[in-house]
Amino acid sequence: xxxxxxxxxxxxxxxxxxxxxxxxxxxxxxxxxxxxxxxxxxxxxxxxxxxxxxxxxxxxxxxxxxxxxxxxxxxxxxxxxxxxxxxxxxxxxxxxxxxxxxxxxxxxxxxxxxxxxxxxxxxxxxxxxxxxxxxxxxxxxxxxxxxxxxxxxxxxxxxxxxxxxxxxxxxxxxxxxxxxxxx
Numbered sequence: 683x684x685x686x687x688x689x690x691x692x693x694x695x696x697x698x699x700x701x702x703x704x705x706x707x708x709x710x711x712x713x714x715x716x717x718x719x720x721x722x723x724x725x726x727x728x729x730x731x732x733x734x735x736x737x738x739x740x741x742x743x744x745x746x747x748x749x750x751x752x753x754x755x756x757x758x759x760x761x762x763x764x765x766x767x768x769x770x771x772x773x774x775x776x777x778x779x780x781x782x783x784x785x786x787x788x789x790x791x792x793x794x795x796x797x798x799x800x801x802x803x804x805x806x807x808x809x810x811x812x813x814x815x816x817x818x819x820x821x822x823x824x825x826x827x828x829x830x831x832x833x834x835x836x837x838x839x840x841x842x843x844x845x846x847x848x849x850x851x852x853x854x855x856x857x858x859x860x861x862x863x864x865x
Contacts, residue, residue: 727765731766737775746789774845843859
């Protein structure tokens with residue numbers, strides 16, 4: 683007897699990727715009083731903008747999954763004058779991405795120029811301006827199904843959000859609100 687698999691998205695909770703800087707590294711990073719004070723101001727900014735519930739705030743200071751291989755810090759403090767730049771991207775994630783793919787883990791957001799260069803990021807990477815996130819779904823997705831859903835979202839709602847969408851190996855994908863484009 684043959685069965686046709688029609689489910690492309692299964693609500694199986696995935697664990698956070700092991701390549702990201704985690705709570706131990708965060709605690710060490712935020713133990714610096716200046717960093718801790720900055721982080722408190724950042725959380726207040728997200729609260730004031732109504733996006734504090736989209737993803738954990740500390741995840742937005744993750745540079746990327748290559749941090750150990752590059753011998754770079756797993757976290758970096760975005761310049762305070764750029765904090766508002768992430769707000770439209772978080773709104774897009776909450777209003778469009780999460781309803782389609784479910785909750786997401788942030789694996790990369792703000793990147794320093796040095797980290798971005800060493801990781802092979804694009805010279806114009808929106809991560810450097812704190813406008814972008816790379817995420818993976820918290821629930822299990824087949825790659826092809828996920829990409830199909832994201833492309834449909836990009837085609838229909840992407841223009842009004844100025845949505846940048848990057849589709850990578852596995853289920854990792856990039857979202858920003860700088861300009862409507864894809865790769």
